[in-house]
Amino acid sequence: MVNQHYNQIWQTVCAIPKGKVASYGQIADLAGLPGRARLVGKSLGYIPKDMFVPWYRVIRSSGQLAFSAGSDQALHQTGMLQEENVVVFRNRVKLRVFQWQPTLDEMLWKLNG
């Protein structure tokens, strides 16, 4: 039994295209939960093991990875991103280059799904 908000958040994270990243706040907004970036972070820790959700494409609004530099988790996330050709330098990603900018179509599609 999981909070309904978590499902909305997971769905939204799944909409981030491969090779792009989005911020916690951005996901919260798109999920219809403005101002609840921290809830997004929480929910990513509760992703069911049998469900694929590209959690590693979610980073801070500053471009920094959420995990501290050098930690196992940060290294894992870095590896996953680099497999998608997202450049991670000094534990951060250049948002100018890799941040997902949803088109109107993508946002409307989410409403239907």
Added chain:
DNA sequence: GCCGTGACGACGG
């Protein structure tokens, strides 16, 4: 109900 705790964010120095 109060309080501390987060995979956060905006802002100012």
Added chain:
DNA sequence: TCCGTCGCCACGG
């Protein structure tokens, strides 16, 4: 750019 501060909100003790 790198910090500290404050606001934020869901949870658990």
